[in-house]
Amino acid sequence: MGRRSDHSREELRELILTAGETLMAEVGFANFSAREVAKRIGYSIGTIHNVFGSVDRLVTAINTRAFGAWADELERSLATADEDRIAALVEAYFRFARDHPRRWSAIYDHRPASETITEAEHAMRGRLMHIVAGEIATALHRPVDAALGTFARSLVATVHGHCSFAITGSWAAMGQHDAEMVALARVRESLAAYRGQS
Known part of the structure; x- marks a missing residue:
């Protein structure tokens, strides 16, 4: 029997999200079950x-919460970084994926319908790119404009590809090691090339 009157709507939302985050971290997107979330909190799936x-x-x-946690990881890394803030970004990107592989993968495994993402969620999800673009702009001594935003996303795609291969074991299967260092090297090369075009 569900505890239908035990919690307010906001309390229920938090209860469901917390249980959902825990389950996602345990089983990943492919095995995620809203029915299991409901079971864990003692409510029905209808709730x-x-x-x-x-x-x-x-x-x-x-997944929006995962984006927020990931952005927090980048900010913590930058807060204690030395002068090499680009290395701190790449390290934090990899660290979050290594520490939370199923939550990280779920961000990309789930394809939400565009109408299901609220404006507030778009802002939360965009925070990570905002941090990255700001650091790239500082490194290049350029303003954050459309062109730099595209370039920053391309760098994230480069790091993401290396990170994905590392997390899934594909990088090691190809006889390669130190995906994080290689990703950082590619980012540095791209930054140097971008500076040369300016």
């Missing part, structure tokens, strides 16, 4: 639908 509207909305909210 999750009442609070979030759909499972897609729930997963979107869980």
Whole structure:
């Protein structure tokens, strides 16, 4: 029997999200079950639908929190970084993926319907790129404009590719090591090339 009157709507939302984050970290997106989340908190699956509207909305909210935690990781790394802040960014990118592989993968495994992402969630998800673009702009002594934003996203894609190969074991299977250092080297090369074009 569900505890239908035990919590307010906001308390329920937090309860569901916390249980959902824990489950996602344990089993990943492919094995995620809203029914299991409901079971863990002692409510029915209908309660999750009442609070979030759909499972897609729930997963979107869980992944948005993962984006926030990831951005926090970048900010913590930058707060203690020496002069090499680009290295601190790459290190933090890899560290979050290594420490939270299923949460990290779920961000990319889930394809939310565009209408399910709220404006606030877009802002939370965009915080990571905002941090990266700001550091890239500082390194290049350029303003953050459309061109630099595109370049920053390209650098993130480069780091992401190396990170993904490292997390899945594909990098090691190719006889390669130190994916993080190689990714950083590619970023440095790209930054040097970008400076040369300016």
